[in-house]
Amino acid sequence: MLGWWRQFADPAHILIVAGGRREDFAGIAHGQKIFIEDPRLHTVDHQREFQSYTGVFRGVSAWLAGRDHTHVSFCEYDHVPLSADFNAQQLARLAAENADVIGCQVRRVDGTNHPHYLYHHSNPEFHRFWEKITRRGDPEVVLSMFGSGSFWTRAAFDAVAAGTEPFRIYLEIYLPTLAHHLGFRVRDLPDQNPFVHVSPDLEAEMETARRSGAWAVHPVKKRWAREAAAAGH
Amino acid sequence: MHKLKRFVRDLGLKILRACGSTIIDAETGQNLGRAFLFPWRGKILVIGLDAPVRPVFRPQTRLTYWKQDLGFTVHPPPDFPRCGQDS
Numbered sequence: 001m002l003g004w005w006r007q008f009a010d011p012a013h014i015l016i017v018a019g020g021r022r023e024d025f026a027g028i029a030h031g032q033k034i035f036i037e038d039p040r041l042h043t044v045d046h047q048r049e050f051q052s053y054t055g056v057f058r059g060v061s062a063w064l065a066g067r068d069h070t071h072v073s074f075c076e077y078d079h080v081p082l083s084a085d086f087n088a089q090q091l092a093r094l095a096a097e098n099a100d101v102i103g104c105q106v107r108r109v110d111g112t113n114h115p116h117y118l119y120h121h122s123n124p125e126f127h128r129f130w131e132k133i134t135r136r137g138d139p140e141v142v143l144s145m146f147g148s149g150s151f152w153t154r155a156a157f158d159a160v161a162a163g164t165e166p167f168r169i170y171l172e173i174y175l176p177t178l179a180h181h182l183g184f185r186v187r188d189l190p191d192q193n194p195f196v197h198v199s200p201d202l203e204a205e206m207e208t209a210r211r212s213g214a215w216a217v218h219p220v221k222k223r224w225a226r227e228a229a230a231a232g233h
Numbered sequence: 234m235h236k237l238k239r240f241v242r243d244l245g246l247k248i249l250r251a252c253g254s255t256i257i258d259a260e261t262g263q264n265l266g267r268a269f270l271f272p273w274r275g276k277i278l279v280i281g282l283d284a285p286v287r288p289v290f291r292p293q294t295r296l297t298y299w300k301q302d303l304g305f306t307v308h309p310p311p312d313f314p315r316c317g318q319d320s
Contacts, residue, residue, distance in 0.1 A: 098315070100315065106311055107285055107310075108310075112307070112308070113282065135317035136313070136316055141313070144285075180313060183317030184315060185314060186313070188310055188311065190310070
């Protein structure tokens with residue numbers, strides 16, 4: 001997996017954030033790595049159990065302290081870059097959109113039938129929380145963003161990492177909505193949405209997706225499982 | 234067991250969508266997909282619709298006391314300017 005990623009980013013700029021088994025973490029042959037111990041990461045039914053990246057964001061933000069990185073490209077292990085200019089394209093789009101956060105399937109979902117929104121809306125504290133922390137005129141806005149990959153300015157990333165979840169909120173709602181209410185501009189990547197979604201493994205589609213303009217594709221899981229098995233893990 | 238449940242669920246949704254209606258955005262006319270709408274105990278169950286829609290009563294060019302149209306629409310794509318200390 002690291003070999004693949006080295007084609008798209010300077011290895012010195014890749015931080016591996018692991019939340020699995022300690023012994024697997026010890027075996028990762030890469031300088032920049034951190035281990036996150038957060039039960040909110042280890043969910044089975046991610047949406048119903050409100051999976052959270054707050055621990056991951058905090059860990060990364062702490063690691064970044066004192067370093068001069070200006071942006072964070074956040075990718076789950078199965079969100080696989082395809083374009084040689086992966087980070088340059090994200091930087092260019094962020095600038096073109098004058099945004100602080102870009103990601104796939106960014107939608108406004110308050111007042112809608114969006115299942116994650118309705119699930120949170122059943123908690124009377126949900127909207128009260130945004131009312132308390134918002135810097136915007138309309139506290140009702142709730143955003144959703146696909147969780148597998150997103151691109152952040154350092155300021156937006158650090159501000160969201162510093163936030164405190166008042167109760168459990170699913171990451172696809174919490175991260176974009178918190179960024180929005182802290183005053184950051186969150187934008188969708190409509191041209192990338194066809195390549196990033198919930199579906200069967202897309203390893204066989206990678207080349208087609210790349211030729212169709214995909215910067216990255218999700219999900220690709222089997223490739224890494226096969227690689228790990230071949231390496232005897 | 235999980236796969237069987239998933240198969241039955243997907244098949245059920247396919248049938249309900251086929252029996253249902255095409256949902257057209259009440260404001261833009263965009264096709265939002267198909268859903269089965271089912272009145273149940275004073276509510277309307279919306280089954281099988283993937284788009285995040287909001288219910289809206291349609292404006293009426295003719296005043297009628299006996300009928301009103303309930304439609305659906307989606308929020309425009311989020312395009313909020315930066316604000317606060319970081320703007």
